[in-house]
Amino acid sequence: MKIAVTGIGIVSGIGLNVSENLDSLLHGKSGIKRSLKHNIFLSEVQLSDDELKRVLGINDELISRTNLLALKAAAEAWGNNTGDAKIRTGIVSATSLGGLDKMEQIYRNDFEHQAQNSKEILTFENGESAEFIGKKLGISGFIDTSSTACSSGANAIMYGARLIRSGILDRVLVGGVDPIAEFNINGFSSLNIYSEKPCTPFDENRSGLTLGEGAAYLVLENDFSLERTKNNTLCLVSGWSNATDAYHQTASSPEGIGASITMKEAIEVAGITPDEVDYVNAHGTGTQNNDLSELTALKKVFTDKFPLFSSTKGFTGHTLAAAGAIEGAFCVLAIQQHKVWQNLNCIVPFDQEHSPVLNDPLAKPLNHVLSNSFGFGGNCTSLIFSKA
Amino acid sequence: MRIISSALISHQDTYKKEAFSEVISQETYLESVLHPEYKDIIPPMERRRMTDAVKMGLACTKACLDNFSEITPGAIIVGTSMGSSAHTLKFLDSIITSNGGLISPTPFIQSTHNTIAGQISLFLKNNRYNNTHTQNSLSFEHALFDAYLLDREGVDHILFGSSDESENVLFDLFYYLRAKKHVKKGAGAAFFLTSKQENTDENIVVKSVEPNSNVVDTHSILSSFLDKNEKTMDDLDLILYSSYSNNIPEDLVAFPENKLVDYTSLCGDYFTNSGFAFGYAIDLLKHRPTVKSILVYNNLVETNLGLTLIEKH
Known part of the structure; x- marks a missing residue:
């Protein structure tokens, strides 16, 4: 059985959408810069939370960066797809931080007192961003989040492909997201694992990794779904x-x-x-x-x-x-x-x-x-x- | 998919207790998790670093494999909502108190949700499929679903389950915000082993599992689930349910009340307590001759509905 990739969406340090990411790949433009705030090299998405909200037309004050990055990429991948009762559609997402970026902000300030009055704490739940994408794109039913640390995004794609191959779903939005937050900046720092310059994979003198953030989603479809959506096949999984x-x-x-x-x-x-x-x-x-x-x-x-x-x-x-x-x-x-x-x-x-x-x-x-x-x-x- | 072994750690006396379902009740609910002696299972150096979620996972793994020492699991799958939340908070605390100074990486390493499944693979020296599902109140159902898929794909002896620990600050806030009244805050782990080989006499079989998120109409999902499995409500001997309100879900009010069990009242309220319900259902099927078909109806969160049908053949 063929599993077609019919849509992709990317937001990363080298671009806010697929065409910007492609342009950077074609021209060797890296997204890694020294962060003045953290004094380490990072590859950050060049939009603040407020800018992301504006781009996405969202007014919710309490939303995590995780949800914003996820929706940015997922909406691009989803494109003009619509709900279709005949096409069994689901989501398999991936994240390791969930909404921890939002939670850590309030954790610093009199956590117990403040959080009583805010919903930020609820974003801590790791599956929340997958449900959020679903609500925004009109997808309900099979919504899952894989969390296997740095292989999570690949596992989400794998799981989506298996769901299609086994005939459970006809179409599935798969992908992953993680923001840069104090939690992971300090986490990898405690492991003493940062490269002192932008990371140099496979180099003799490589000395560690550079942390990045972003999200990407892919739309996978079987033949039945393709017949109805008439989407172009980009390649196969x-x-x-x-x-x-x-x-x-x-x-x-x-x-x-x-x-x-x-x-x-x-x-x-x-x-x-x-x-x-x-x-x-x-x-x-x-x-x-x-x-x-x-x-x-x-x-x-x-x-x-x-x-x-x-x-x-x-x-x-x-x-x-x-x-x-x-x-x-x-x-x-x-x-x-x-x-x-x-x-x-x-x-x-x-x-x-x-x-x-x-x-x-x-x-x-x-x-x-x-x-x-x-x-x-x-x-x-x-x-x-x-x-x- | 046939279940040949199970292990539960909970707010009840369930660990390695055959026929516990005949003994436990709301009255036997304990204030905290009844942990087994981990020192008999996990070496001291590792044990000190581990959170309850990991320790419970390892102890259940060991119990599941006690009578099957020759078996190498073909996959390890864990559902957890919060993972090692105690270590997450511990690491946040250390970031704040260190003020940019050196901090221990241990809580960071152990905080990732897949530490439970990863530690099980290390414990068993298992190189096979390893996945962790983290989907709110349906994390257990998604782990079960993955196992169900793998079984169909031909994988044998799948070890799957769920584990969630209680972390006071987080839990208190969660419950406050979900505005649930009079809940018992729970925690626990539940693990299971599958087999493709049918037993000659009796088999406990998972007929179907269906996790549903962003749900508006639970009633139509329930009816279509029963239709797909060629069942009516009358075919069910018991329904184990959880409800986001404190009442019997509307979908189930027509069902005889003596065949309904509110499992949250037995094991406490936590996002993977349907793992407990699944283990409880298996124990009931094994020890109550009249019970042949059980539905687990998980509506712990209003917009999530997990449906699992387990039978004895």
Whole structure:
């Protein structure tokens, strides 16, 4: 059964919509800047909460940045789709913070007293943003949120694809969102994991990740839905897998156990051979541990023909639960544009024989693209996007 | 999908207690969760770092696999609404008090919702499918749904369940804002193991599960759910329900009152208490010969409706 991608929406540090994101990818424009407020490099969405509210026409004072970013991207992906009682439609979203960005603001000030009078606390519930998107776009029924830390967005896409393949839904809006908040800024800082310059995935001297924020959503449809919506197919979701490293709560195994299992299985689900994968959009956070483990896994999986690969985190930073969705959308764009995105900031690849795509986006027809996302808890997810 | 093993930790004496459903009542409800001895299950170094949500998940995992030590679960799936909320608040506190100084990463690492499922995979050294669903009052139903899908996809021995801890500040505010009166604040964990192999005599089978969000009309959802499963209300031996109001849901008022159980009154009010209801239903099916078909009707939040049909064949 074919699972078509018929819409995408992206908001990230390199653009407020798909065309701005594409322009940045084509021209090597990174969204990473030094934040004066936090004195670290960040890739922030260039709209304040108030500006996002204006753009979205929302007046609710209490809304979290999570909900605003999610709606921005989800509404773009959803486009002109409408409710149709015959098309069984659902949402699978992803977030790791939920509305914690809003909650932490009031937590600082006499929490118990203030919160008694405000609804902010309710945004803490992790599934709230998925329900919110549903209300705004007129979707009810099957609404779910996957939360597996930094692989959440990829798991949402995988789950949506499985819901369609099993005949549960005909059309599903899938994706993920995470804002930058004091909570995650301080969280990764406590892990001493920030790069002192914009992150340099797969570079010999890489020293950590750069935090980013954003959201991306994709519309997936089966043939029945396509017949009714007449939407154009951008590409297909053809393979997926989720496996577990079971090595350490935060670190990846040096052998890339979980990563190699999930890549192999996703390739199997897609019904292709490893040789047919033209491009891998790597998780590539820029930490010593992740990039070494991921490249080791790639070498295990791709033994005959090694695919072109790159991490786009030099553009967007690591957007946590949104990463798998944003990078999934970048894979859709790669297939449409016949381009392999460049791996920014890598000067000397740590493995000279296996270098990511370093310079301008490389023109190449792409049939099958694999996207990796790994998270805390050893969660590893791979997706395969294929030309329609 | 057949359930072969279950484990519950709750505000009742349920952990490793076969036929607990014949004993518990509103009167036996305990003020706090009745935790098992975690020191027998989790090594001290790890245990100190873990929140209740993680510890309960691990203890239930162990109990589920007690009689199936040869089984390697084909998947681990957890539903949790709040995750390790105690660590989330602890980390927020440390951000505020540290004033930019060094802070311990432990509560941050442990605060992610998938710490429960991740720690179970580490505990079992399990490399298989691992997912965490966080959807408000339907988090358990979504974990169950994922298991149901995987079972259809051919995966055997799926370990799935839910875990939510009570964190006082957050919970108090949640209940205040939801304007619920006279609630018992609950917490707990419920885990289950599936099998594709049919037993020769009796089987506990999940017939259908349906999580619904942004719901306006619960009545039509209930009728179409029953239709799809070729059931009428008369075919149900029991309905275990939760309600956003303190009353019997309107959809169920016509059902004989002696066949209705308000499960929130047994286990307390928390967003994954339908996991308790599911475990309670399984225990009832196993130990009450006359009960063959149970519906769990979860309307804990007004706009969310979870429907689960469990049967004995």
